[in-house]
Amino acid sequence: MIELLGVDGSIRGPVPMTSEQVVDALRLMLLSRAVDDRLIKLQRMGRVGVYGPVHGQEAAVIGSAMALDPGRDWIVPASREHPAMLRHGLPLKNMFATYMGNFDAAAVPDGVRLLPRQQSIGSQLPHAAGLAWALKLRGIGGVVAVYFGEGASSEGDFHEASNLAGVMRVPLVMLLINNHYAISTPVHRQTAAPQLAARAEGYGFPGFLVDGNDLFAVYSTTVEAVQRALSGGGPTLIECRTYRMGFHNTSDNPKEYRDQGELDDAEQRDPIERVRRFASREGIWSATQETAALDEIRSDIEVAQREVEELPRPGAAAIFEHVYETLSPRLQQQRAEALDDARPS
């Protein structure tokens, strides 16, 4: 397992990021956790449907995203990679709209190289392989980074997409976020193998197992994978071994299936604390800076939330938009009926 940043904030070898990058990563990590807290709170108040927090997986998600160039590379997310999406250009407002039931305001803006969140486990993997294939065919450069969990690695789509990506040698970086749980199912029920990274060999491309709670290990491994993809070397599988410290989503209660001891252990390996220790020791982060960052984050979240709350709620017409480019006569008739039904009586 590739490890660079110790739990105590010590570093093995050269630091792969600049000081600026470390500070950016730390801010994103803090933002991620603040967004988790706010959306869980809003869900408990009945203002958000369900929410799955990133809690515990911040280094895996942010370390990999920071190896990408938003002006060149694409992200194909699963569903729990908010900080990667934000860093890649998704406005915070759109992210809040996703969970606050305004799907039009949640859309990925033009120019942001990001596909929508995927709720069907593993289905995004063939899309990512195809998108990377298109980049290669068109010779326009760039790589596709696709996120998925260890649960998705059991799906047929993982196998088919990996196999196709290998055969076509497409510029794809496969980021397997192994957080140890698919809802209640532990990783040892997904696979009898001691690691998932080794599967890459079966598809004819390299695979790496990294400490997914280690920002630097994830970042530097992803940087190498991006370079390999850009230079025509094809796909890379990176298993980021992390731990889902929160629940699957707000409808889930992990106490029913996992021991507190496991969570206590995970807290010792908290990915944010590690970076904070490193940055403090390097003199690039202080308590004052953290307070200022948190204030700024709180204010950004307030603004994003308020902007979504102030939007008009989508109505009946919205379900007929973007079904096809043009509506058939039958759908036009259904639309007219739905608008009529929605009229106050």
Added chain:
Amino acid sequence: MADLSRNRLRELIDEKPSNVPELSILEAIRGALFDEMARDERVMILGMDVGRLGGVFRVTRGLMEAYGPDRVVDTPLAEASIVGASLGLAIGGMVPVAEIQFLGFTHQAFHQIGPQLARYRFRSRGRYHAQVTIRAPFGGGVRTPEFHPDAIEAQFTQSPGVKIVCPAFPDDAKGLLLEAIRDPDPVLYLEPQRLYRSIRGPVPPGDQTVPFGSSRLVREGKDVLLVAWSAAVHLCLAAADELAKDGIAAAVLDLRTLVPLDVAGLIAAVEKSGKVVVVHEAPLTGGFGAEVVATIQEEAFGSLDAPIRRVASRDTPYPPGSLEDHFLPTVRRIVSATRATVEF
């Protein structure tokens, strides 16, 4: 089907443009692919055995030689990734025409078609769309092995966002395929495998597309209307010949596309005689015929003079080829159902 001679087919088709080449459905499809790849360099073909071999039916024969292995691509044997990668290719700026070797094998890709391909425009709120055509042969009558003939088109009509196209004649095969490839939304283009080479017909050269949602009255008749799509249209035409011997004039309507459905064209045809028989190769229960019948009774109840009958395959698993004649709709069954409808 095989008893339909070239000349007979020509008589059956209303439009008879002069000096146009006669092609088989297979040749019409190949020609449309060839022309469209020349017209639009984003168009590419992918699927199992489509390249060097030219497909198991040879539909794509010669295309790899003409356009190279980057645009006509032999893929691994994996249907879900053929469809899923096509969606990604489309997002990346290509116009994929994917071949699934037989429609029965779309079951292995079903989750990539209905929930993903069909909904990508919707779930991305229009940021992305899937200009993808999936070609797949289907239907019985040629003694194919298990799963190869399955007519599961109705299953896809419950996946809003995808269009379903079922040509029955060479000119429609071309015009509907050009329309499918150019459509910004995903299209399932279903090819009647038993008709690939067994019928020929005039195919206008050039860039003539056939709009979706427009049915085609392929035979006039004042007494009763037979409604069908794909290979079953030809069963209806043969049945209409039989019925004509008894003085029953049966009209035949080819729906051409199931989604979008030409409701206005269907109702106009129904109102002429008030008597209808719907024919399809899929099993009876839950077949698209049920949707056609329901639509007719909603929109044209007042003009009906008899209950609408359906002639379909039996509600059994598709049997071995040696038994398929007991399973599939036949000319005899159509004639019998039509006679009962007319005499009601």
